[in-house]
Amino acid sequence: MKRKIAAIFAADIAGYSRLVAEDEEETLRRLASYREVIDDFIAKANGRIFNTAGDAVLAEFPSAVDAVRCAIDIQESLRTRNMAYPPSRQMSFRIGITIGDVVERNGDLLGDGVNIAARLEGLAEVGGICVSRAVHEQVANKLSVQFADIGAQEVKNIPTPVHAYMVAMRREDGTYATPQLKKVAKAAPAPNWMWPLVVGVVSIVAIGVGGFLYFTKLETAQVASGAPTSTAAAPAPSPVSVPSPGPTPTMAAKAPASTPSQTAAATPTPVPTPPAASSGKFPADAVPFIGERQRSFLSDVYSSAGDYKAYALNIGGFYGSALNQPTEEAAGNAALDQCQKRADAAQSPRRCELYALGNKVVYSHGSPPMPPQPWFRHDTVTERAFVPKDFPMLRDQARTRLENIFAPAAKSRAVALGPAGHYFMTLGAASVDDAVRRSLESCGAIAGSACMIVAVDDVFVVPIPTVLRAVGFFHAASSPSIVADARDEVVRKLGDGTGWNAVAVGTSGRPGLGLKAADEQTAVNGALADCAKHDSDCHVIAIGPFTVGPAN
Known part of the structure; x- marks a missing residue:
């Protein structure tokens, strides 16, 4: 056996078991493809893979700098590949790196260095990198990488806490994502001799608070006697976990806003009344940008839930929801926070906005502009x-x-x-x-x-011009190139425009049409010939749905 110091790299897929359960063949095929990327980067960085097990990869590097640089390259490459898949099917790795004393046996490495790297991998964010303090000290001034100190972490089977750092991953626009801090190591338990003291103090406080509330209630009852009341305070609603179609919306709960301090004329702390469901059915079918699975969640779960609840979204199709919150403000904040976290994780440049509070739509932009239906059609001639x-x-x-x-x-x-x-x-x-x-x-x-x-x-699914270059959308009804009294006729003739269609005009703006041709060139020739019957110096202005200009 040979003992040495090495930079140890551990990588594992987040949620691998779920991915396999949903589609085993596709997951294994993609794993093989992603492993080719990982293996290639490790080899280029002078690393050596010494162990693999299922979706896990263990590698050693001659230096911490090589290991961290390799990890960043891997994560950025895989992030790009994952953009081709919906969030629920993305295959993302966590990576942990440390420097440690290891033992080499038959090519494999053993020891605390390997174990700590594996534990750091478990602390890393999905698609992120977590390193030990030793690695941070080695690379902090050698790579243009930002770190977030997450402090000492208690990890399984390692007797002492491991001081860890998250690597801030770079977004497409050059900025860096802020890593989410993990829990710090638990404080050492209080010595046994302190428990009697703690119990005594708690008992005294409880007696004092109970007495205060008793006399406060008595005083309030005396003040309120003779004054009619019609509203009874009900218990606050408790948060519930609601199943929803994937991707599963997380019911993010936020702490209620702090209440004002008691006034001199002491009154009981108000107990929130359970909110009733907002009037009217939530218009799930009208929500833009989202997929059908999320629309089903809105229709089945969100719509029937009571207030306080909120829904947020952005133009890119990211969303966030919050149900059973203590206040309307807390619901809105929780939904926005969840939506923005999802958008940031995918490097979406669009900000999230509130779409609904309760069942009331508060989105200020209305419905996005849409073309008339059918939105597309298959045409074997032009497709x-x-x-x-x-x-x-x-x-x-x-x-x-x-x-x-x-x-x-x-x-x-x-x-x-x-x-x-x-x-x-x-x-x-x-x-x-x-x-x-x-x-x-x-x-x-x-x-x-x-x-x-x-x-x-x-x-x-539309004709793509190649004879001339597409420069814009063609709208015959408003085309300034076509004389006004001929536009309606052009619109009518192009209305059922299957096959290749082209429009040409001359100096007087009189149009010529090449309709339902079998190929682009035939349509162009037909339009020019038709235009020449009515006008001079004819040239093609449109092919299919596009305005065209000279080819590059």
């Missing part, structure tokens, strides 16, 4: 395989995101496009209709105008 580089009206950076995130994502998925180049994609929805609606709602809220579905799952 073709989705290729990110051909997506119209987007910058190269956005097309790269579509290639890395949308293309490999789980179905059902859809991308909506706005008239100014805004876009929004929904991944892993319960159905195509759900993905389409959510994409249009979020895109419309961001763009401020109705968007258009361009891609669904693996295909473009």
